[in-house]
Amino acid sequence: MDPKLLNQIKQFATTIRIEQMKEFKVRGFGHVGGALSITDTFAVLYEAVMKYDPKNPTWEDRDKLVCSKGHAGPALYATLALKGFFPMDWLNTLNIPGTKLPSHCDRNQTPGIDMTTGSLGQGMSTSLGLCLGDRIQGRDNYTYLIVGDGELNEGQIWEGAQFAGHQKLDHLIAFCDYNKKQLDGYTKDILDQIDIAAKFESFGWDAQEIDGQDAEAIYEAIQKAKVTPGKPHMIVLNTIKGAGVKAVEDMTANHHIVVSAELADQAIADLEKLLSEQKG
Ligand SMILES: Cc1ncc(C[n+]2csc(CCOP(=O)(O)OP(=O)(O)O)c2C)c(N)n1
Ligand SMILES: [Mg+2]
Numbered sequence: 423m424d425p426k427l428l429n430q431i432k433q434f435a436t437t438i439r440i441e442q443m444k445e446f447k448v449r450g451f452g453h454v455g456g457a458l459s460i461t462d463t464f465a466v467l468y469e470a471v472m473k474y475d476p477k478n479p480t481w482e483d484r485d486k487l488v489c490s491k492g493h494a495g496p497a498l499y500a501t502l503a504l505k506g507f508f509p510m511d512w513l514n515t516l517n518i519p520g521t522k523l524p525s526h527c528d529r530n531q532t533p534g535i536d537m538t539t540g541s542l543g544q545g546m547s548t549s550l551g552l553c554l555g556d557r558i559q560g561r562d563n564y565t566y567l568i569v570g571d572g573e574l575n576e577g578q579i580w581e582g583a584q585f586a587g588h589q590k591l592d593h594l595i596a597f598c599d600y601n602k603k604q605l606d607g608y609t610k611d612i613l614d615q616i617d618i619a620a621k622f623e624s625f626g627w628d629a630q631e632i633d634g635q636d637a638e639a640i641y642e643a644i645q646k647a648k649v650t651p652g653k654p655h656m657i658v659l660n661t662i663k664g665a666g667v668k669a670v671e672d673m674t675a676n677h678h679i680v681v682s683a684e685l686a687d688q689a690i691a692d693l694e695k696l697l698s699e700q701k702g
Contacts, residue, residue, distance in 0.1 A: 423638055423641055423642065427469075427470055428637060428638050428641075429700060430469060430470075431465050431466055431469045431470055431637045431641070432465075432637055432700055433697060433700045433701065434465040434468070434469045434504070435461055435462045435464075435465035435637060435666075436666075436693050436696050436697045436700060437500075437504060437697065438461050438464060438465055438497060438500045438501050438504065439458060439461055439666045439667065439689075439693050440690055440693045440694060440697070441500035441503065441504065441510075441513060442457055442458070442461070442496045442497050442499075442500045443667065443681075443686050443689045443690050443693070444513065444514075444686070444690065445496050445499065445500065445513045445514070445516040445523075446496065446516070446681040446686060447681055447683060447686035447687070447690075448513075448514050448515075448516060449516050449517050449518070449681070450680065450681055450682075451678065451679065451680050451681055452496055452516070452517070452525070452678065452679070452681060453493035453494065453495075453496070453525070453677065453678050454664065454667070454670050454676060454678075454679050454681060455601070455603065455663035455664045455670060455673075455676035455677050455678075455679070456491060456493060456494050456570060456599065456601065456663060456677065457493070457494045457495075457496045457497035458497070458663075458664050458665050458666050458667055458670060459599050459601040459634070459635075459659075459661040459662060459663050459664065459665045460489075460491070460494050460497055460568060460597075460599045460634075460659075460661070461497050461665070461666065462634065462635050462636070462637050462640060462665070463568065463597055463599075463634065463640055463659060464497055464498060464501045465501070465637060466637050466640045466641050466644070467487065467566060467644075468501050468502075468505055470641060471485075471641070471644055472484075472485040472487065472564075472566070473485045473563060474505075474534075476502075476505055476506040476507045476533075476534070477506075479507055479533040479534045482559075482561070483561055483563055484563060485563045485564045485565070485566065486536040486537075486549075486552050486553075486556075486563070486564075486565045486566070487536055487565075487566045487567075487568070488536060488537040488539065488545045488548055488549040488552065488565065488566070488567045488568070489527050489535075489537075489539055489545065489568045490539050490542065490543070490544065490545020490546060490549070490567060490568060490569045490570075490573060491539070491542065491545075491568055491569060491570040491573055491599065492526035492527040492538075492539030492540035492541075492542075492545070493525065493526055493540065493678075494568070494599075495523070495524070495525060495526055495527045495535075496516055496523075496525075498527065498534075498535070499512075499513060499516065499523045499532065500513060502532070502533070502534040502535075505534075507532075507533045507534035508522070508532070508533050508534070525540075526539060526540030527539045527540065536552070537549070537552070542570070542572075542573040542576050543573060543576030543577070543578035543579050544578060545567060545568075545569065546567065546569060546576075546578060546579045546581075546582035546583070546596075547578060547581070547582050547585075549565050549566075549567040549582075549594060549596070550582055550585055550586050550589075550591060550594065552565045553565035553586075553591050553593055553594045554589060554591065556593065557591070557593065562593070563593070564593050564594075564595055564648075565593060565594050565595070566595050566596075566597070567594060567595070567596040567597070568596075568597050568599060569596065569597070569598050569599070570598070570599050570601075570604065571598055571599065571600045571601060571602065571603075571604065571609045571615060571618070572603070572604025572605065572609050572612065573604075574598065574615050574618065575604075575612070575613045575615075580625070583621075583622060583625040583627065584625055586625075586626075586627065586654040587625045587626025587627055587653070587654060588626065590626075590652050590653060590654070591654045592650070592651050592652055592653055592654060592655070594654040594655065595644060595647050595648075595654075595655045595657065596654065596655060596656050596657070597634075597656075597657045597658075597659050598618055598656060598657070598658045598659060599634065599659050599661055600618060600631075600634065600658050600659055600660055600661060601661040601662060601663035601665075602663070603663045603676070603677065604677070605677050605678075606675070606677070618631075618656070618658045619631045619656065619658050622656040626653060626654075627653055627654045627655065627656050628647065628650045628653040628654070628655045628656070629655070629656040629657075629658065630643050630646065630647070630655075630656075630657050630658065631657075631658040631660065632657060632658070632659065632660065633659075633660055634658075634659025634660050634661035635660075635661055635662065635665050635666075640657070640659070643657045644657070663676055663677070664676045666693070667689040667692075667693075668692070669685055669688065669689065670685075670689075
C-alpha cells in the first residue's frame with residue numbers, strides 16, 4: 423500500500439485517540455477499553471475506504487457503518503468530528519444531559535451515525551437490513567459492521583449470520599473486535615467463542631483474521647474482501663482492549679473506567695509525542 427496513505431491513516435488514528443481521551447477527560451469516566459481497541463479500524467475506514475459526505479450525512483449512495491458495540495461511540499464521535507460531520511466542540515458534551523453525543527450511538531441524535539445501537543446483537547440484524555435494502559435499490563455501496571467478541575454471545579448474531587450467508591450479502595464487511603475481554607472478564611471464561619473465523623465460514627461467510635491494530639493489515643483485508651464475491655465478509659481483528667494508551671492496556675478490568683485528569687493528560691501527552699514522530 424502507498425506509504426504516504428498508510429502514514430496518513432496512522433496519524434489519523436493517533437488524532438482520534440487524542441480527541442477521545444479529551445472527551446473522556448471532560449466526562450470523567452467511560453467505555454474506554456473498547457473504544458480504543460477499535461480506533462485503528464475507524465481510522466482506516468474514514469480516512470481511506472468509505473464513501474461519504476459530511477455535508478450530507480444521509481446521502482443515499484454513501485457507505486454505511488453500524489457500530490453494533492454502541493458503547494464505542496466516543497471513538498466514532500471523534501472520527502466523525504475530525505471529518506467535519508459536526509463541530510469539534512460537541513466532543514466536550516459527551517454523555518451529559520441534552521447532548522447530541524450520548525454514551526451509545528443514536529442515529530436520531532448525531533450526524534454521521536447510521537444506526538442506533540447499544541443493545542448488543544441488534545446491529546447485526548440492522549446492518550443486514552441496510553445492506554439488503556441497498557442491494558434491492560441497485561446501489562453498489564458497502565455496509566460496514568462492528569461487533570465485539572463478547573457481543574458474539576448474543577443469539578441474534580447467529581440468526582443474522584445465517585441470513586447474511588443465505589442472502590450472499592457480499593457488500594457487508596463485518597469486523598469482530600477480538601480484544602479477548604468483555605464487560606466483566608475474559609471472553610474465553612464467560613462464553614468462549616473458540617474459532618470465530620471458522621464459525622462464520624461455516625455460516626457461508628468469507629473470513630479473515632488479522633492484527634486489528636495494524637492499519638495496513640486492516641486496509642488490505644478490506645481490499646481482499648471486496649474482490650471476493652458471493653459471500654458476506656468477517657474480518658476478525660486481534661486487538662488489545664485499551665490499545666494505544668498504556669495505562670488502560672495494563673488494567674485488567676478496563677471496560678468502563680474512571681478517567682482521572684492525570685490519566686487523560688498523560689495519555690494525551692504520550693499520543694501527541696507519537697503524532698509528532700509520525701509527522702516526521
Ligand atoms: C443485550 C445487551 N446485554 C448486555 C449489555 C451490557 N454490556 C455492555 S458492553 C458489554 C460487554 C461487551 O463486550 P464486547 O462485545 O467484547 O465489547 P468490547 O470488549 O469491544 O468493549 C455488555 C455485556 C448490553 N449493552 N446489551
Ligand atoms: Mg471484547
